[in-house]
Amino acid sequence: MAQFDRIYQYKSIFSRKAFVPKLELLNKLEISEATFKRDLDKLRDVYNYEIVYDRYENAYKLNNTDGTYELPGLMFTHKELLALLTIHNMITELEPGLLGPSCNPCKSVWPICSPLKAWMPPP
16 A cells, blocks of 8 residues: 555544554554554655554554544646546537536646646647
């Protein structure tokens, strides 16, 4: 499992339980202790997760009860975004009503991507 996927798994695990034993995390995520330590460092330093070890519970817990952490949205490379724009453009030209309502949430992002449209192949 890629590190990015594991980061979302941590969020899911900690949202279900207040205290999570280390062994349970290692088994659920199928990772080594070294990977766990690297993940913890990234969660703390990059994503502002306040994950602490509670020795009385012998488990880890997430202290960010005020919601000061959030994972980033999906990240696309230039080529992936270009491919998505190309597919969207093709579908809207071939069959305008096919995806209609399904594409509405994405329409707010299209103006941001307009510089990439110059790279798109002509219809």
